[in-house]
Amino acid sequence: LTETERSLAASFPASFHWGAATASYQIEGATREDGRGPSIWDAFSETPGKVYQGHTGEVAADHYHRMAEDVALMAKLGLDSYRFSIAWPRILPKGTGAINEKGLDFYDRLVDALLAHQIQPYVTLYHWDLPLTLHQRGGWLSRETAFAFADYAEIVARRLGDRVKHWITLNEPWCSAYLGYAVGVHAPGMQDRQAAVNAGHHLLLAHGLAVPRVRAASPDCKLGLALNLGPRYPGDDRPETARDLDRADMFANRWLLDPLYRGSYPAQLFELMELDAPPIEEGDLTIISTPIDFLGLNYYTRAVVYGQEQPPHPDACKESNPADATYTAMQWEIFPQGLRDMLVRLHQEYHIPSLYITENGAAFNDTWNGGETISDPGRVSYLRDHIAAVADAIRDGAPVDGYFVWSLMDNFEWAYGYDKRFGIVYVDYESQQRVIKESGRWYAQHIAAFHDIHRPL
Numbered sequence: 001l002t003e004t005e006r007s008l009a010a011s012f013p014a015s016f017h018w019g020a021a022t023a024s025y026q027i028e029g030a031t032r033e034d035g036r037g038p039s040i041w042d043a044f045s046e047t048p049g050k051v052y053q054g055h056t057g058e059v060a061a062d063h064y065h066r067m068a069e070d071v072a073l074m075a076k077l078g079l080d081s082y083r084f085s086i087a088w089p090r091i092l093p094k095g096t097g098a099i100n101e102k103g104l105d106f107y108d109r110l111v112d113a114l115l116a117h118q119i120q121p122y123v124t125l126y127h128w129d130l131p132l133t134l135h136q137r138g139g140w141l142s143r144e145t146a147f148a149f150a151d152y153a154e155i156v157a158r159r160l161g162d163r164v165k166h167w168i169t170l171n172e173p174w175c176s177a178y179l180g181y182a183v184g185v186h187a188p189g190m191q192d193r194q195a196a197v198n199a200g201h202h203l204l205l206a207h208g209l210a211v212p213r214v215r216a217a218s219p220d221c222k223l224g225l226a227l228n229l230g231p232r233y234p235g236d237d238r239p240e241t242a243r244d245l246d247r248a249d250m251f252a253n254r255w256l257l258d259p260l261y262r263g264s265y266p267a268q269l270f271e272l273m274e275l276d277a278p279p280i281e282e283g284d285l286t287i288i289s290t291p292i293d294f295l296g297l298n299y300y301t302r303a304v305v306y307g308q309e310q311p312p313h314p315d316a317c318k319e320s321n322p323a324d325a326t327y328t329a330m331q332w333e334i335f336p337q338g339l340r341d342m343l344v345r346l347h348q349e350y351h352i353p354s355l356y357i358t359e360n361g362a363a364f365n366d367t368w369n370g371g372e373t374i375s376d377p378g379r380v381s382y383l384r385d386h387i388a389a390v391a392d393a394i395r396d397g398a399p400v401d402g403y404f405v406w407s408l409m410d411n412f413e414w415a416y417g418y419d420k421r422f423g424i425v426y427v428d429y430e431s432q433q434r435v436i437k438e439s440g441r442w443y444a445q446h447i448a449a450f451h452d453i454h455r456p457l
């Protein structure tokens with residue numbers, strides 16, 4: 001590490017947590033093993049034309065069979081925390097009803113393996129793999145799915161809650177709702193904007209219903225959810241731009257933040273979208289805004305808004321990023337300051353008591369030449385500059401308690417299949433060999449430097 005990098009590591013409080021994140025469907029494989037039922041992502045990825053080159057999660061990084069090796073790798077990197085998700089269809093193959101003990105056993109072993117290495121588990125209960133049977137009964141368009149989720153959450157918390165002290169109910173409900181039900185690029189692949197708004201409501205309700213159930217089954221736990229949020233900036237100073245900036249932010253950020261933290265949807269949102277409000281029943285917003293312990297922020301990039309002459313729907317604002325900026329393989333602009341700005345805003349405007357970066361990372365076209373490591377300088381700078389942005393946010397008062405790199409290892413990147421690599425560990429999908437990239441080595445050194453500074457003399 002350079003001197004600057006050392007003082008960056010030193011600037012974090014001793015209580016800060018350093019981890020990496022994954023999700024069940026993206027890494028596990030073994031989709032038909034030990035009684036796992038099918039999920040909407042099995043069905044979606046098996047539908048021709050939905051995922052890059054017809055890739056599926058059937059094998060993925062084979063983590064289901066290599067769990068012990070992967071936990072050893074985390075220990076080697078020096079992670080103190082690991083965020084993973086539980087595949088609902090492993091626990092309840094049909095979404096409700098009979099429990100599949102073998103599914104629970106897998107996560108039980110994973111949690112024990114992590115704790116044996118002093119790695120704290122951060123468990124996401126829903127990272128997009130909805131049991132297919134529930135989808136056939138209406139999926140997130142049905143209110144029943146929210147109740148089914150709360151039942152499932154309690155089953156998991158009862159089994160793991162003696163050892164798991166951090167729970168994340170949902171990962172990125174914005175993506176589940178909008179990419180899954182309006183754009184159709186994620187499962188279940190529907191293209192209906194009204195459906196997305198309704199699904200969003202049932203996802204929020206699922207979260208709110210699960211909160212007391214998990215708390216009751218997992219004494220002294222901390223609980224939250226993870227949202228993908230992206231700050232919006234004006235592209236110029238025209239009044240149309242100020243107007244559209246407000247609309248874009250309402251859709252990208254306040255749509256879910258406001259019901260969770262203010263107990264109401266943004267006043268104009270559904271009207272401006274020219275849609276009906278979702279089917280809100282009495283008491284729903286009280287359930288949804290049940291206080292939680294922390295918010296997980298998944299941050300990748302920002303957007304720049306340019307006003308249009310005709311006022312657009314909030315989900316159709318004109319956004320484009322500067323041509324002279326630098327981009328990742330996802331064509332996402334690299335903009336670390338957006339992470340600082342969003343953290344400070346969550347602190348100042350929503351008074352959130354504890355924040356985690358539950359995902360941050362970048363895809364680059366890594367190639368392995370069979371050697372000891374893989375050179376990925378773009379990812380090293382990406383991580384360093386975003387970690388520096390977190391330090392800036394803390395200096396400006398944001399109560400940030402931890403940071404998780406997306407991702408521990410290369411994995412199934414949803415509609416992009418295995419084409420996009422986010423890992424700090426490379427996965428060779430032929431041999432399933434793992435190779436720590438230079439970014440993984442850098443992150444390990446960063447964590448080691450952090451511990452050196454905070455080690456009691």
Ligand code: PNW
Pocket residue numbers: 023026171172175228298359406413414422
């Ligand atoms: C997140 N978007 O997905 C997910 O939580 C991860 O599972 C995923 O691998 C990671 O980010 C990288 O993509 C997103 O289009 C997918 O705005 C798409 C969007 C945002 C987040």
